[in-house]
Amino acid sequence: MMEAVSRCNNTRRMVWTALLSSVAAVLMYIDMAIPIFPNFLKMDLSDLPALIAAFAWGPAAGVLVELVKNLLHAFTTSTAGIGEAANFLIGSALVVPAGMIYRQFRIKKGALAGLVAGILIMGLTAALANYFLLLPFYSRLIPLEKIIDLSSRILPAVHDKFTLVLYAIVPFNLLKGTLVSLMTLWLYKRISSLFCR
Amino acid sequence: MKFLNHLTFGQYIPAESPVHTLDPRAKILSVLVLLTGIFLVRHPLAFIPWGLLLAGLTALSRLPFSMVLRSAKPVLILVIFTSLIHIFFTDGRPLIDLRIVVVTREGVTMAVYMGLRLLFLVLFASFLTLTTKPMELSDGLERLFSPLVPLGFPAHELAMMMTIALRFIPTLLDETDRILKAQLARGASFDRGGIWKRLKAFLPVLIPLFVIVFARAEDLATAMESRNYRGGEGRTRMNPLRWTGADTAALGGILLFVALLFLADRRFLS
Numbered sequence: 001m002m003e004a005v006s007r008c009n010n011t012r013r014m015v016w017t018a019l020l021s022s023v024a025a026v027l028m029y030i031d032m033a034i035p036i037f038p039n040f041l042k043m044d045l046s047d048l049p050a051l052i053a054a055f056a057w058g059p060a061a062g063v064l065v066e067l068v069k070n071l072l073h074a075f076t077t078s079t080a081g082i083g084e085a086a087n088f089l090i091g092s093a094l095v096v097p098a099g100m101i102y103r104q105f106r107i108k109k110g111a112l113a114g115l116v117a118g119i120l121i122m123g124l125t126a127a128l129a130n131y132f133l134l135l136p137f138y139s140r141l142i143p144l145e146k147i148i149d150l151s152s153r154i155l156p157a158v159h160d161k162f163t164l165v166l167y168a169i170v171p172f173n174l175l176k177g178t179l180v181s182l183m184t185l186w187l188y189k190r191i192s193s194l195f196c197r
Numbered sequence: 198m199k200f201l202n203h204l205t206f207g208q209y210i211p212a213e214s215p216v217h218t219l220d221p222r223a224k225i226l227s228v229l230v231l232l233t234g235i236f237l238v239r240h241p242l243a244f245i246p247w248g249l250l251l252a253g254l255t256a257l258s259r260l261p262f263s264m265v266l267r268s269a270k271p272v273l274i275l276v277i278f279t280s281l282i283h284i285f286f287t288d289g290r291p292l293i294d295l296r297i298v299v300v301t302r303e304g305v306t307m308a309v310y311m312g313l314r315l316l317f318l319v320l321f322a323s324f325l326t327l328t329t330k331p332m333e334l335s336d337g338l339e340r341l342f343s344p345l346v347p348l349g350f351p352a353h354e355l356a357m358m359m360t361i362a363l364r365f366i367p368t369l370l371d372e373t374d375r376i377l378k379a380q381l382a383r384g385a386s387f388d389r390g391g392i393w394k395r396l397k398a399f400l401p402v403l404i405p406l407f408v409i410v411f412a413r414a415e416d417l418a419t420a421m422e423s424r425n426y427r428g429g430e431g432r433t434r435m436n437p438l439r440w441t442g443a444d445t446a447a448l449g450g451i452l453l454f455v456a457l458l459f460l461a462d463r464r465f466l467s
Contacts, residue, residue: 011426012418014354018361019414023406025362026369043392045399052407064351068358071338072366146282179396183403190404194411 008057008196016196017061020049021068028073043176047091051118051184054099055111056195062095086134093125094118094177111185119177126173127165135161208268208323209330215443216258216328221337223444227451228325234455235317240466241310246458247317251324258328268323269316276312283308335359340438353429365413372409376402 028046046069054062070084070091101114135144144161152158157167211217216224238244255265269276289303326334339356346352377387380401387398 009422010428011421012414014358015361015418015421016414018358019365019410019417021358022362022365022369023410025366026373045396045403048403064355064358068355068362071355071359072362146286149286150282179393183396183400186400187403187407191407191411194407 012196013057013061017053017057017064018068020053021065021072024049024065024069025072028069043179045180045183046087047094047176047180048183048187050091050095051098051115051180052188052191054095055102055184055188056192058103059096059099062099063092066091066095082134082137086129089129090122090126090173094122094180097121098181108185111188115177115181115184119174119181122177123170123174127170130169131161131165135164208326210260210264210327212259212328214257214259214328216254218443219447220438220440220444221329221333222341222438222440223448224325224329225334225337225341227448228321230448230451230455231321232318234458235314235321237455237459237462238314239462241306241313243458243462243466244310244313244317246454250454251317251320254324258324260327265320265324265327268327269319272315272319276315279315280308280312283311331363332360335363336438353432357429361417368413369406369410373402373406376405 024046027048028044030044047066050062050065050069053065066088070088073087074084095118098111098114098118101117102110104110105113135147138144138147148158148160148164151164151168155167158164235247238247251265252262255262284300284304284307285298287301287304287307289301291299292302292305293300329337335356338359339352342350342352342355381387385398385401387395389395390398
């Protein structure tokens with residue numbers, strides 16, 4: 001009898017991870033600005049293949065998809081790799097908890113719990129990463145007061161670095177995580193029968 | 198008409214030059230040193246030697262100068278935007294009073310400084326991808342990461358995945374384009390409605406895309422297995438990387454340049 005699902009070995013899993021990274025890199029280019037938020041925060045679906053990899057083969061595969069996607073993106077970068085480093089950190093914070101919890105409880109509730117945990121940890125990581133690493137780094141290109149100034153025209157509550165993180169960066173990442181997670185919940189069961197196990 | 202054909206990953210331009218033949222490891226490390234150096238520049242005048250260096254390297258690599266400049270096009274808007282913000286929103290001695298906004302001396306200096314910094318960061322970063330094949334880059338990264346292998350870091354797998362992913366991006370772009378058109382022909386719309394509606398419109402694109410990816414992955418994995426691919430251990434190469442004196446000289450020269458400029462900047466300009 002022919003197997004509906006192919007056997008997984010290292011080579012097969014590696015090829016799969018590579019192709020999902022390639023999908024992620026393509027999706028990273030199809031980004032869109034969200035109203036309300038300042039336009040340096042952009043929405044894209046590139047975390048979706050990483051979440052699917054994490055659900056199918058565990059958190060490490062998800063992190064690899066994030067890593068390869070960002071390395072590829074860094075080849076044609078416009079921010080000398082800083083934006084990519086940020087994306088990698090924040091994306092991994094979403095993917096790792098989701099993959100770890102779903103690995104233990106392979107039912108819909110497990111997926112849901114994993115995604116919720118992932119979104120929360122992603123929001124926290126985004127806040128810490130932005131506050132301590134990214135905003136100080138970006139402020140060497142565009143002074144922080146100007147980022148705050150521009151953001152406060154769209155979001156009046158923003159008036160310093162802390163409120164910028166609290167009212168712009170955290171909600172943005174929570175929203176992004178939620179949208180990507182909903183897409184994953186919708187998509188995963190429909191395509192998971194294709195993957196090697 | 199294609200929707201997605203403006204995307205280019207990797208912008209390698211082949212030429213026979215001393216820069217092209219350098220070891221990719223030397224080039225990656227040099228670019229890291231250069232980018233750090235650019236971040237350490239404090240005075241706008243200090244960018245003059247950087248410009249000269251870029252011009253010198255471009256001549257040495259036998260690339261047309263316009264080609265190198267063109268690689269900064271994607272960030273041009275950001276550069277102009279950043280500079281404008283600095284011109285109009287920096288306090289200091291007024292230069293031109295436009296009633297609503299005041300252009301100050303400090304503002305113009307800051308605008309030039311920040312604009313140049315951003316521009317040079319991107320120009321030097323893309324100089325690497327202009328003169329190095331993507332395959333060489335991922336080979337170079339594999340070797341640079343290889344000290345981490347005993348710690349469990351999958352350096353070979355990572356390089357191999359980057360190579361495979363890079364190879365499949367154009368294929369996937371073509372396929373995505375085909376699916377987008379097919380769904381548009383059936384009356385789908387991708388640019389109307391709120392953010393959630395737009396994302397949902399992508400589902401009928403993503404599912405066929407994953408089915409295609411599935412077929413490609415199976416084919417490629419079978420092809421690799423039937424050629425006895427077993428991972429990085431004991432694998433030989435057709436063109437192994439060789440670190441030569443020229444690579445040491447190039448990296449050393451770049452280090453010296455950045456160190457000297459850094460000292461000069463601190464001593465005479467700031």
